[in-house]
Amino acid sequence: MMKNLIYYLILLLTIFSCKPKENMVYMEKEKNIAESKIKQVVFYGTHIQSGDVLDIKVTAFDENAVRPFNLYSMNNATNPEQVILGQVEQIAPQGYLVDNEGYIYFPVLGKLYIKGMTLAQLRADIEKRLFTYLSDPLVSIKQLNFNVTVLGEVKKPGQYTNPSDKITILQALGLAGDMTDFGNRTNVKLIREEEGVSKTYVIDFTDKNITNSPYYYIQQNDVLYVEPDLIKKKTANVDPNRNLIFQVGGIALGVATLLISLLR
Template sequence: MKNIFVLAMLAFIVFSCKPKENMVYMENDTSGFENQVKQAVFEGSHLQTGDLLDIKVTAFDEFAVRPFNLESKNQVNYSKILPNQNTQKDSEGYLIDNEGYIVFPVLGKIFVQGMTMSQLRKDLEDRLLEYLTDPMVSIRQLNFNITVLGEVKKPGQYNSPSDKVTILQALGMAGDMTDNGDRTKVKLVRHENGIDNTYVIDFSDKNITSSPYYYMQQNDVLYVQPDENKKIAANVNPNRNLWFQIGGAFLGVMSLIIGLTR
């Protein structure tokens, strides 16, 4: 009789707790080739409406370059250069308007939506050749925002000083996944061509670094959904764990009583 209770207790413990799977990042090789870890090519974030850019122009002639920089705004009479045109500039940078344009001193309205910053840099340098000798343009995005939600330790929206942010770094900003996070079906929501597309990423795959979604884009949302254990726990009687504890305690007490009576 005692053995029956012991076996019942062991079965209760085994079947009430499912072991965790895929807890390690980049452990599995879905490609079928060992050690085939490649690095995705970083092409840069594509500019969107609402992005805020810090743009600096330099050239050999420091005086000639002054009209093209924001800090010189109060020292230059733009009404003579651009009559009947307002230079739309934010106090901290150039804001891409709802139509995808920035308004640049002297150059006027420039459509930038969809460009990467390297493409915009090349475009501006080509335009400035009409006014400057060997112009150089540096661009920095001031409001690169990503959001990490779900089974992470610190969900929220994060701002990065660089647009080169990987999905692993995004998880690091959010304190990593919790033990209840499903590492094989993480969802990435990305706004592309006017619509929101959803992609599923397997963080247990060692070839994740070669994924086309390895680098985050502006306003990406990374969602870590709960694993099956947490889904089951959330959809059953909230007193389920309590009943497991009571059942385990009952089996333990019965086993002790039977042992003392023998």
């Protein structure tokens, strides 16, 4: 009787230990059967938020004419408080900081409300304003502090600053070193602030049509949270000595099996 019980225990341990882990492959499932071809959502640009830092440069054929419209560092300015057309020039080599109300202070043009605009919209708006002063203005804009935070079951959780505002959820995950084996790939949470309200969206990384998701492109200050799968959740809520108990039990089971085979 004891011999049969041991054999049954060994068989059960073998079966459960060999069970494959599910949902480990990205973009494996086809959720929308009617969609036979994978598409990719169009990138329209991220929306400017309070706290963003922007590098804005104005160029034109006449270099002297555009000088009043560009920021200068302390090293390049002969006078840190140089007054240009009644405006005190900003000495901010780090760029333009969008204040809590959504404004920046632009040389000559003054106070501009830019919150909610994309970089392309802001570029067009500034160029339109500059036509009053310049015949051929060309504006280039770059975001200096585009941040995304990746937390949970990833190999390198933390906040990352990307050199470009065009970044996908897959690329953001790559910055954090990919998910661990215990990450739940079917229920990743994207936390995004929209119109001052924090909203949470669920993304399934095993869905083939993820590239067509409206959340495929990251917005400024998005947070990706990879929750643990059921196995990790269960092990996190048990006695930390449980693994030791199983190891000791396994050794005892092995010794008992060996003794039975010797006594046969």
